[in-house]
Amino acid sequence: MEVKVHRKGIIVIPAEVRRKLNIKEGSFIELEVEGDKIILKRKMTLLDAFGIDKDMGDSAIKELERLRKEEVEKENSI
Structure with a gap:
């Protein structure tokens, strides 16, 4: 998927992906950098x-x- 980077580095995660990974407002996302890749992972809560x-x-x-x-x-x- 392709997403646009907005002012201040903000990106929008498509609704389809948010639903699939149960990401809601206030959810925390882990960000990893591997070479030239950015990896986003939903952080599991208790x-x-x-x-x-x-x-x-x-x-x-x-x-x-x-x-x-x-x-x-x-x-x-x-």
């Missing part, structure tokens, strides 16, 4: 990240439950 590791969290809980059960069984066998 709210965006909420629940992203659900599968990992579920397996961690199951492992903790298993370990605790083993501890209780050992305590009861003494």
Whole structure:
């Protein structure tokens, strides 16, 4: 896509891209420079990240439950 640079270096991110990446007014964007390229990335907030590791969290809980059960069984066998 081609965008125009306005006064003070302002560029407009097309609505289609903003919708696709859930960029709204007040969102933060990370800017990287690689050689002659400018890379813009949507910065993930804590709210965006909420629940992203659900599968990992579920397996961690199951492992903790298993370990605790083993501890209780050992305590009861003494």
